[in-house]
Amino acid sequence: HCAFKSSMQETGWNIVPFLRAVYNLFKDSPAGRALSVTTSSVFPKKFCVVRWLQNAEVSQRAIEIIPKLMLFVEEIEKN
DSSP: OOHHHHHHHHHOOOHHHHHHHHHHHHHSOHHHHHHHHTTOSOOOOOOOTTOTTTHHHHHHHHHHHHHHHHHHHHHHHHO
């Protein structure tokens, strides 16, 4: 059960802050969510430090939405 946690720690990548930031980008920003709703119905899932098994789904969702997230950030930067 700790394989996901161990692999995240061993890589040295900042995966946990990234997963939290992606979730909070839409959770804390109603305008951001509203803009994104027009192009996507798939949103990030919440990362939980003590539920490592469920975080595999969180990571998978983040991988799925990265291209749309990049487009979203580009559009925000343009305006």
